[in-house]
Each structure stands twice: as structure tokens, then as C-alpha cells.
Amino acid sequence: MEKVRIGMVGSKFAADFHADSYARNPQAEIVAVAAIDNLEEYSKKWGVKDTMTDFKELCKRDDVDLIDVCVPNFLHHDVVMEAAANRKHIICEKPLATTVEDAREMVDFVKKQGVKLMYGEDWIFAPALLRAIELINEGAIGKMLWVKAKEVHNGSHSPFAQQKKYCGGGSLMHLAVHPIGFVRYLFGEKAVEVNGWVSGGGEKNYYHKNYTGEDWGACMLKFESGRYAFCEGNYITVGGMDDRVEIYGEEGRLNIDLTFSSPIQAYSRPGFEYAIEKTDTTRHWTWPAVDEFANLGYVDQLRYFIDCVLKDEDPMFGIRGEDGLACVEIVLAAYESAETGKTVKGSW
């Protein structure tokens, strides 16, 4: 196999940055896309020949090797099951599913069908975080002690992400799942305890009363080795998406800023088209991203997944279907803890 032929499910935000990554990879080609809107614009922009509204039709095609799942969270289960039934390899965006039962069924069925399920945790490929891991491996901060990490912004562009029944939760499920997945990878071990706190959804939310999921959520995870990590996701942060990781060691510390660390500082009176994700103005001082999709890890992540298919290799720890399942388990344990006020124990 020289090229992986991709069937894209979804045609908007995530499908767009996936297509951008494939356009940079001569060994990847989107042959068809299934979605319920934006098909004409998407197919024109990315040169995709065939469009359709039914993802089942896409999964059946002989000219598709891999199904890329870029639809709202509640649909991940059905698309993954259909793709696996048709023996296609699968890339699934985060979170893997909206319930533990769905996620487990997906992981088990994919295994039975003998296809690959690759979980889209892009932070594991963010160049700044990989450089931080290199420094840690060199001994730069001594023994790692604890981590604080967050993804926060001013609210989701996707109406599906704003409603619990489509999202599986609120900002903890939709945003904090990134730091949770990354810290698991960084520590290379399982979480064994979680405590969670959330704003509560609807009228209980701090700002987005029309979101049924929480607009602020945080959890403290304890890992097998006894180390802790604090992970946060919120929709109450104005001024652009803020993705940060602080890693504390016995001999040093690392502060990593994925979204506000552009080498360009711009001062503009009239403003311009785009600076970084979720900014509502580009006037006055901003830090316009140079290559946002690469900085967030999408480009290298999708190249890695395509290589896994071409070389017939299994994805590494952190981005396997099982890791996606573990992240869903952790988020749902955090919700349970937020509700009961108790620590939830497990092995995820």
C-alpha cells in the first residue's frame, strides 16, 4: 500500500484541520466525505471527489481504507461500529465516546474485527510538549513530581458540544480530556483516583446558562506512582484558547504555552482576519499563530496514524482505542465525584 485512502465523516471544524494535515502528506488522500451539511464547500476546498449524507454508504466503499471520525461526540460510537463492521481502520476524534459502555463496545468490536482504532489526542504530538518530554528524559528537571494542565476558551463553536446529550458532558468532557490524555501519556501510567468539580450546567453555570453541560470543570488525578495532576477545562476564558502545561520536578520546572507563544507579537489598530483559535478581536496586541495546526500536534499526529496503517503497526500508548476509553472513564469518574463529593477509585 503506497497511499491510505480516507473516508472522512464530518465536514466542518475538525474535518477541516484533518484535511489540512492530509494535504501535507503525499501518502494520504480523502476520497469521499459524508456529512449532513457544508459538503459542497468542503469538497471544493479540499478537492474531495465524492460527497454523501449517509456515513454507512461511505463505510461500505471498496476504495476506502480508513474512516476518519470528525462528527459530534455522540455519533462516534455508531460511525466507529459501522467502520469496523466493514473492516476499515479508524481514526476517532476526542472524546472516544459519550459513555463508558459505548467506548468499551467500540474497543472490543474493533479488536474482534482486526482493524486499528487510533484515538485523536493531538497534544501527544504537539512539538512544544514533545520537546518538554525530551528535556525531562535528559534529566533537566530531575524526578517529575506533579503537573497542572488546562485547555480553556470562551465557548464551543459547535452547537453539539454545548449540549450534554450530544457531548457526553461539558467542558470537562470536551476540553479537559486533552490534558487528561496527555498527562497519562507523560507519566506513562494509569490513574487510580479522581476528584472532580464542575459548575453544574444550565442555570448553575458561571456564564453559559444555555449550555446543558458545565462551563467550568476540573479534576485532580492520582496516578499509580502516587503523583498527582490537576486538569482543567472551561468555557469562561475570554481572549483566545489557552492551552498550558506546568510540569514540576525535583530539580526544575517547565512551563509550556501552546497557544500564546507565537514568535510574532502584533499591534494592529484596524485588526486583521485571524490570530489564534477563539479570539474575538485582532485589534491592539495579539500573538498571531504561525502554524496553529502544527503547533497543536494535528499534522504530526495524522502523519503518525497514516504511517501506522501503511506499516501495519499498532498505535503507541496514549493514542490507542483503550486510551480513549480510559479518558472517558476518568471524565465520568470526575463527574461522579463532583456529584457525590467523594473520591472515585479505579484503574484507568
Ligand SMILES: NC(=O)c1ccc[n+]([C@@H]2O[C@H](COP(=O)([O-])OP(=O)(O)OC[C@H]3O[C@@H](n4cnc5c(N)ncnc54)[C@H](O)[C@@H]3O)[C@@H](O)[C@H]2O)c1
Ligand atoms: N482534537 C481537537 O482539538 C478537536 C477540536 C475540535 C473538535 N474536535 C472533535 O471533532 C469532532 C467534531 O467536532 P467539530 O468541532 O468539527 O463539530 P462541528 O459542529 O464543527 O461539525 C460537525 C460535523 O458533523 C457532521 N454531522 C453531524 N451529524 C452527522 C451525521 N448524522 N452524519 C454525518 N455527519 C454528521 C456535520 O455535517 C458537520 O460537518 C468532535 O468529536 C470534537 O470533539 C477535536
